[in-house]
Amino acid sequence: MLTLLNLLSAVALLVWGTHIVRTGIMRVYGADLRRVLSRSVSKKPMAFMAGIGVTALVQSSNATTLLVTSFVAQELVALTPALVIILGADVGTALMARILTFDLSWLSPLFIFFGVVFFLGRKQSRAGQLGRASIGLGLILLALQLIVTAATPITHAAGVKVLFSSLTGDVMLDALIGAVFAIISYSSLAAVLITATLTATGVISFKVALCLVIGANLGSGLLAMLNNSASNAAGKRVALGSLLFKFIGSLIVLPFINSLPNLLHKLPVNDEDLVIFFHVFYNLIRCLIMVPFAGTMAQVCERLIRDEPETDQRLKPRYLDPSALDTPALALANAARETLRIGDVLEQMLTTFGKVVHGEQRQDREIRKLDDDVDVLYTAIKLYLAQMPKEDLPEDDSRRWAEIIEMAVNLEMAGDIVERMSSDVADKSLTARRAFSVEGMAELEALLDQLVGHLRLSLSVFLSRDITSAKRLRRAKHRFRITNRRYSYKHVERLHQQNVQSIETSSLHLGLLGDMKRLNSLFCAVAYNVLEQPDDERDEE
Incomplete structure (x- = not known):
């Protein structure tokens, strides 16, 4: 024996x-x-x-x-x-x-x-x-x-x-x-x-x-x-x-x-x-x-062997190749590419949310589906990176591993926020037949456009890790906070002027401003990761 x-x-x-x-x-x-x-x-x-x-x-x-x-x-x-x-x-x-x-x-x-x-x-x-x-x-x-x-x-x-x-x-x-x-x-x-x-x-x-x-x-x-x-x-x-x-x-x-x-x-x-x-x-x-x-x-x-019919309509991971796990640099690149796909879905969510704000209530269901896609990609990325223990990676790869995880988490949280914003607008504005004031609608549109631009820039910074772009994104974050605060003051002024539409949508409007502020912070967080790189890596950039 x-x-x-x-x-x-x-x-x-x-x-x-x-x-x-x-x-x-x-x-x-x-x-x-x-x-x-x-x-x-x-x-x-x-x-x-x-x-x-x-x-x-x-x-x-x-x-x-x-x-x-x-x-x-x-x-x-x-x-x-x-x-x-x-x-x-x-x-x-x-x-x-x-x-x-x-x-x-x-x-x-x-x-x-x-x-x-x-x-x-x-x-x-x-x-x-x-x-x-x-x-x-x-x-x-x-x-x-x-x-x-x-x-x-x-x-x-x-x-x-x-x-x-x-x-x-x-x-x-x-x-x-x-x-x-x-x-x-x-x-x-x-x-x-x-x-x-x-x-x-x-x-x-x-x-x-x-x-x-x-x-x-x-x-x-x-x-x-x-x-x-x-x-x-x-x-x-x-x-x-x-x-x-x-x-x-x-x-x-x-x-x-x-x-x-x-x-x-x-x-x-x-x-x-x-x-x-x-x-x-x-x-x-x-x-x-x-x-x-x-x-x-x-x-x-x-x-x-025929191609299986597509029964699940949810988005599926495309770049998470298991055979690349033995090559950390490639596996991290694959995870980064998949994270960019979350960003693309999130941009669709923001665009669709703009339609919800304009009264298209049916688009609220589309946002929920898109958020499910975000959750699927986020879970896949998380499990994929979990197969690459951070402590076994070289220092540069370990830092990139952490950046990808943080970016994926931030985008997933942003997706949840957009879904909640859409549900709030659908329930408290469209269903209740309460419309935003003309000025309030213009302010929300302006902030939404800025968020889409900041999301695109953050994805670019995440991919390129460019110092100049990261500084630009950090400045954009501060400008957004100032604009957001100014729009809050304007809303209060409309309340003081007894604007009926502003009064009816006040709590919803201020809640959306706060949610957009959090979205902007999540998008711009990647800038600080890039700017905190060691000096030798900055020199290489």
Whole structure:
């Protein structure tokens, strides 16, 4: 039992090491890798090579699949080149499997030692993240060594020999077990490595080992489908295409599985290495053959998975790409873009509120819908940023994280205020048939126009973090407060003059002036964040 636990923990360590490498590489080179993928889609050979290169760096075809899926989901990359990149990723992960199975155990302590030194010494810097990747690579090499060590005594157990002795002839059953093996271990590399160990100790025949390898590749495709089960239709098509390519490849090679062992045994290589080489060349040949049919596969996937009908009319997040979370700069940029969308919705609310003030009571319901959209985007941004702990970010990114959160909160509060203002006007003015005075209406219109301008300027300051624009916004805030105060005095003068309309709408009018003052403060708060930047950042601006 202890030996089995050692094996399972070694497999878990392998998966964890792969995750650490991917995180470190994505945080340092994530933007560059995304740029490589997005610019390599014009020609299939370039897309294929990009898939190999990116996967070799991040040590995971699943990570490459997530990147490509996000591109397709955002309609930045077509499905055909995306499938070509995925085929290249399959070759990349097979090549890395061959490299990692060399006797590199002596490198493991070096990678871990220097990685820890750099990571703890300069955790938030580029060197620290490369140290993180070094730790992950060392853990991968250590895990591979532990897998072999733990699997060896298991292969000598009588129960294991009896269990695997049943894998003697049913090709489809053997392949299915290999797929299950890959899913359970969450790594086709671990499944292939354990299969090679079982072959070297004579527990399974070479023919069965080849079936298990083919099944392990199929299992990695099933894993991709499971990982993208919650994705939209575009993302599911990428995973389905990858799975179908692997399924077709297995159907083509399995009928020849009886003759392959005799052919491969002519090579001067032991059975254990032959399993690894078969894994590499099977993926290489399969993917090269499948590349010309990527367009056809894309059409098949589009027919099998249709776009879901839009039943929810609420606005949905557009830029919050989960695969960008490993690259903080990109993830923060995505969150900032989504925050700008809240600003766009809020501008619609202010414009619509102007119609409500002019007597269009039906527009009050439109404002409520728009406020629901604001709440949806705000919640999505908040949960997205919550997946990026502020304490793990570099100082600049941590400051930007806080700015985005504060801006999103302010805009959400502003949306609530506009909704309440609209409801007050609808209930206390339109329903009660009490109209604002001509002068009061003109004052509200003037303030509303200023609010729209200040909102636009605040969004510009939030995006550019420009010092000059921030000072301009701060001055605009003070001018608005002075204007608001002057309009309050004028309203009191109209009350003194016994203006009937002003008397009837007095509490509503003064309440709207106060709400507009709060809106202006929320819009202009971003200016103070920019002006409080450290001196070195101001110099860079």
